[in-house]
Amino acid sequence: MFTVKEALDTLTLQQLSHEFGDSILAHEFSYDMMSITVEKEAFLAVIRHLYEDHNLAFRFLTTLCGMHYPDKEKALGLVVHLHSFTNNHRIRIKVFTTDADPHFPSLTSLFPTANWMERETWDFFGIVFDGHPGLTRILNIDDFEGFPLRKDFPLEDQTREDKDDTMFGR
Amino acid sequence: MQDPNKNSESPVSDFVDHDEIREYNTLNLGPTHPATHGVFQNVMTMDGEFVIDTRQTIGYIHRAFEKLAERRPFYQITPITDRLNYCSAPLNNLGWHMTVEKLLGIEMPKRVDYLRVIIMELARIGDHNICNSVIGVDSGALTGFVYLFQQREKIYEIYEEICGSRLTTNMGRIGGLERDFSWDAWKKIGAFLDSYPGVLKEFEKLLKRNRIFMERTIGVGPISAERAMAYGFTGPNLRAAGVDYDVRVMNPYASYEDFDFDIPLGTQGDTYDRFMVRQEEMWQSLSIIRQALEKLDRMDDKTTFHADVPAYYLPEKEKVYNDMEALIYHFKIVMGETDIPVGEVYHCVEGANGELGFYLVSEGGRTPFRLHFRRPCFIYYQAYPEMVKGSMLSDAVLTMSSLNVIAGELDA
Numbered sequence: 001m002f003t004v005k006e007a008l009d010t011l012t013l014q015q016l017s018h019e020f021g022d023s024i025l026a027h028e029f030s031y032d033m034m035s036i037t038v039e040k041e042a043f044l045a046v047i048r049h050l051y052e053d054h055n056l057a058f059r060f061l062t063t064l065c066g067m068h069y070p071d072k073e074k075a076l077g078l079v080v081h082l083h084s085f086t087n088n089h090r091i092r093i094k095v096f097t098t099d100a101d102p103h104f105p106s107l108t109s110l111f112p113t114a115n116w117m118e119r120e121t122w123d124f125f126g127i128v129f130d131g132h133p134g135l136t137r138i139l140n141i142d143d144f145e146g147f148p149l150r151k152d153f154p155l156e157d158q159t160r161e162d163k164d165d166t167m168f169g170r
Numbered sequence: 171m172q173d174p175n176k177n178s179e180s181p182v183s184d185f186v187d188h189d190e191i192r193e194y195n196t197l198n199l200g201p202t203h204p205a206t207h208g209v210f211q212n213v214m215t216m217d218g219e220f221v222i223d224t225r226q227t228i229g230y231i232h233r234a235f236e237k238l239a240e241r242r243p244f245y246q247i248t249p250i251t252d253r254l255n256y257c258s259a260p261l262n263n264l265g266w267h268m269t270v271e272k273l274l275g276i277e278m279p280k281r282v283d284y285l286r287v288i289i290m291e292l293a294r295i296g297d298h299n300i301c302n303s304v305i306g307v308d309s310g311a312l313t314g315f316v317y318l319f320q321q322r323e324k325i326y327e328i329y330e331e332i333c334g335s336r337l338t339t340n341m342g343r344i345g346g347l348e349r350d351f352s353w354d355a356w357k358k359i360g361a362f363l364d365s366y367p368g369v370l371k372e373f374e375k376l377l378k379r380n381r382i383f384m385e386r387t388i389g390v391g392p393i394s395a396e397r398a399m400a401y402g403f404t405g406p407n408l409r410a411a412g413v414d415y416d417v418r419v420m421n422p423y424a425s426y427e428d429f430d431f432d433i434p435l436g437t438q439g440d441t442y443d444r445f446m447v448r449q450e451e452m453w454q455s456l457s458i459i460r461q462a463l464e465k466l467d468r469m470d471d472k473t474t475f476h477a478d479v480p481a482y483y484l485p486e487k488e489k490v491y492n493d494m495e496a497l498i499y500h501f502k503i504v505m506g507e508t509d510i511p512v513g514e515v516y517h518c519v520e521g522a523n524g525e526l527g528f529y530l531v532s533e534g535g536r537t538p539f540r541l542h543f544r545r546p547c548f549i550y551y552q553a554y555p556e557m558v559k560g561s562m563l564s565d566a567v568l569t570m571s572s573l574n575v576i577a578g579e580l581d582a
Contacts, residue, residue: 030513030514030515031272031273031513031514031515031516033515033516035514059399060399060402061402062402062516062518062525062527062544063516063527063529063542063544065529065542067531067540068540079529079542081516081527081529081544085399085413085415085420088420088421090516092514092516111400111402112397112400112401112552112553113400113401113402113549113550113552115552116548116549116551116552117549120548124236138228138229139228139229139232139581139582140229140232141229148234148237149236149237153237155237155241
């Protein structure tokens with residue numbers, strides 16, 4: 001038995017494969033959501049297609065966040081969750097790049113809400129969004145060094161002694 | 171139709187204290203200001219009483235939750251979620267537990283779902299209570315605030331009976347609740363259901379058709395449905411703009427599909443509509459709680475409060491001390507010897523101010539590989555400059571409180 005959701009997943013995947021061919025690198029189903037990994041060059045075009053196509057109509061950007069896999073060759077990733085209110089269908093798009101070239105196209109031209117999400121991702125992962133209107137740090141202070149959510153960013157050393165924490169009784 | 175994607179960047183991009191034609195003033199509102207209810211900084215360019223441009227600074231209480239979560243076992247992440255939207259902490263707690271349960275593939279018994287629904291709807295009432303009464307305060311009506319805060323106290327007393335704490339509740343466990351509702355809890359829920367409608371009605375009478383309140387809120391801080399969707403609005407703020415999106419209906423969780431309730435909608439997306447949508451949602455929440463009580467009453471099962479998953483559910487302390495098997499499971503869970511499946515899961519619940527999502531990536535092991543919170547107010551607060559542009563300063567304050575932006579959730 002095909003559920004509506006499965007049919008929508010298949011339709012979306014077929015459309016994208018037809019439109020973008022080899023740029024769709026992989027797809028998987030995990031916990032009732034389809035993840036599609038796309039080539040970096042085609043990323044913006046894929047999102048634009050999903051947004052503009054009348055049948056798919058992914059008009060709502062749910063989240064946008066970074067990933068860091070230090071052991072992989074393409075270490076930096078971007079995960080985008082899109083939602084189509086008309087079909088009540090969600091989809092996850094992933095795209096990866098190397099540490100040396102941390103650039104992705106900005107989605108702010110499609111979704112104004114991507115503005116702060118991308119600033120947050122820049123702030124924590126050091127991913128640069130080309131075409132973003134004002135890519136500055138958002139939650140950390142402006143002169144912060146490093147990108148804290150990368151896996152190689154150390155947590156505070158629990159045995160450090162240079163900090164006076166007597167008031168908090170550590 | 172207005173193009174939803176037109177560039178919203180302000181024409182006044184730099185702060186000018188002096189203009190050739192008009193003289194602008196720069197006003198610093200925040201980071202701690204009595205009118206902002208939290209740590210928000212807005213540097214406003216003002217033309218007399220009118221807001222020309224706003225520049226927001228956030229992150230004053232950033233506590234690195236996503237980084238912290240990468241070093242904590244699953245059951246220790248619950249206290250972190252407490253501190254996101256601290257006005258409705260149980261919603262966040264249970265949302266997190268449901269995310270992990272989805273990853274582990276745990277099927278929950280109906281009774282647990284209904285108990286959770288009661289808790290979550292109480293939390294929603296508590297949150298809307300604060301937001302709506304504070305809109306009253308900001309428009310000059312302190313009385314309603316006092317009435318509703320007394321009721322919030324009663325909700326907190328119910329939390330106290332259920333889990334032992336009040337504000338940051340750390341409620342529930344992965345796989346259920348840590349204990350069944352006590353007799354006192356049931357009694358207090360019953361008393362609340364009896365007393366609350368009267369108070370809410372009185373509060374509505376005070377503000378709903380109040381001339382002063384209506385003139386202060388109607389048409390203040392409006393946003394169109396297109397812009398609200400483009401800005402990623404969810405929850406009551408989106409529904410006030412006229413989009414009927416509610417996670418409880420679109421992607422039911424915790425057996426919400428068993429309940430019969432309405433989704434109130436606004437038309438203008440202004441402060442008054444947001445107020446009214448929240449007001450109606452409180453009535454709907456009350457009705458959901460009543461339905462849940464009825465369903466629990468009719469159920470044969472009167473004792474289940476967790477699923478039968480000993481490998482993931484932290485056993486009761488009493489059993490840990492007296493029962494060998496429970497001690498072993500307790501040890502295995504705490505020391506991280508249970509197998510967590512590899513996978514990634516996105517789960518969202520209808521938080522009090524929007525879609526609260528958890529994107530959890532597990533690579534096995536006792537901690538998440540990555541945990542991202544979709545924090546609704548972080549996403550919609552960026553629309554604030556557009557909403558208040560051209561309005562008066564006092565209206566900007568009202569707009570902010572009607573958006574229900576919670577600093578803890580904003581800054582993570």
